Amino acid sequence: MQVDLDIASYLSQQKTKYPEFKDIFAQFETLYDQKLWHQLTVALEKLLANPKSHSLLIPLYNNFVKDWESKMNQISLVKFVSLTSVQLGDHKKALEFLTPFATKLKGDDSAKDAYVLISTEIARNKLLSGDLEGCKTNIEECEKILDSLPGTDPVINAGFYRVSSDYFKATMGYPQYYHNALLFLSSVSLDDLTVQEKQERAFELCMSALLGEGLYNFGELLMHPILNTLQGSSYAWLRELLFFYNSGNMEGFEKTSKSGEFLRQPLLVSALPFLRQKLCLMTLVESVFKRSKEERGRLSFADISKETRVAFDEVEHLVMKALSLGLIKGSIDEVDSIVSVTWVQPRVLDKNQIGHIGKRIEEWSLKVSQQVIGLESQESFTSVFAQ
Structure with missing residues (x-):
């Protein structure tokens, strides 16, 4: 078989126009001529790995890849068209480009993972174009498919958790953002993220940990290396604040909450009463955690008041709040002003703990x-x- 004249002409022109990619375009000619589709796909992925090639992707698809896309591994094809759609520079145009591929894959039971991958890219473009409801619909569909699959490639999980966390960030769903962002980080190598992206993720994770309802254990985040990217940055104080919460450091919190850095974060300032209550609850849990089994059986209101800095007559309300949230289990003796704790919520522990x-x-x-x-x-x- 001879290379199609139009394709041969295009590849020949690219060798002349882009001498830095001359060898790989020559490889394209040979592999296409020999119908070695797998090897051709591998060569294409090699080209994609070079960021300088990304400006070539739209003409490359129209003049070359489009001819043999049905022979490609479906995951590889989705990766290629997703990267190509970014070069269009417009989210609506990207949606128009990606949707036909998703339609083809949707009915193919053997390509469910590829369908999820392209659907998450479609969801990302919907989110960036302001279609929150459309993004949510795609995410929910992908979640159901992923739950039905026995296993998936990390790149698919990364795509899903990235767009899910971005959606919950946009809708201010702090607990959901926190969990999805951590799952995204577990699906990628930190070395693949830019310094800016790592710092942005660390910042958003800290904010969601503080502001999220029901988030009272930051151990997993505190032990994650991404948090160290804030050290030496203008948000180093935010990292320290999480450690203050985790250890029940009231002095550290009060000092930080009066600092200029804290006061320049309107979300934190407006949530100050909630943040104080959260700190009191986490301090109570830490206080219980540090005690022996015998000591937990007779915690006085006075000791709790002293350690959490809650007024004596508000201790009962604090303990009831902790009980209702499932942070501890036990009982309150109102007559003797004693709390008996039989269980404390399991925690991801930091090095000090x-x-x-x-x-x-x-x-x-x-x-x-x-x-x-x-x-x-x-x-x-x-x-x-x-x-």
């Missing part, structure tokens, strides 16, 4: 050793007495 557990284990081990020595001494004494 792990160190605290280690210390408690050492203390427990010492007590056990002392008891064993005591029993051995008692047995020895009994044996001598019996003789």
Whole structure:
């Protein structure tokens, strides 16, 4: 088979026009002529890996890829057309370009993963063009398909969680953003993200952790390396603030909440009463967590008031709030002003908290050793007495 004259002419022109890609266009000619579609797809992906080639994608599709796209691996095709759609520079034009591909893939049970991948790209363009409802519809459809698949490529998960987190960011769904953004980070390598994108993600995760209803454990985020990208930046204080929450550091919070950096964040300033209540609840949980099983059985209102800085007559309300949120389980003795905690919500622990557990284990081990020595001494004494 000879290369189609139009295609041969196009590829030949590209070799002359773009000498830096001369070898790869020559490879295109050979592989296309030999009908080696897999190898041709691999060569195309090699070209895509070079950002300088992205301006060539629209004519490359129209004059070359379009001719043999049906022979391509469907995931590879979706990656190519998604990247090509970005070069159109208009989200509505991108939607017009991508939708026919999605329509073809939708009825193919063997290409569900490819359909999800292109649907998430369509959802992203809908979001950026202001169609929040359309974006939500695509996300919900993709979620159902992903739930039905036994396993998926990380790139598909990354695409889904990226657009999901961006949607919840746009709709101010802080808890949903928090969870989806962390799942996105678990699907990609941080090395593939720019410094700016890592810092933006870290900032948004911190904000959603603070403002999100029901988010009372930041351990997973505190241990994630993306948070370190804020160190040395103008948002380093936000990272520190999360650690203050996690350890129940009231002084640190009060100092930060009066700083100029904090006051320049209107979302945080307007939510200050909520943030204070959240800190009190997290301080209560941390206080319970640090205590032994015996100590948890008799927590006085006075101790709770002192550690959380809540007025004595408001302690009962705070504890009831913690109980209703499922942060702790137990009971309140109003007569004796005592709280008995039987369970505390499992937590992802930071290094300091792990160190605290280690210390408690050492203390427990010492007590056990002392008891064993005591029993051995008692047995020895009994044996001598019996003789």
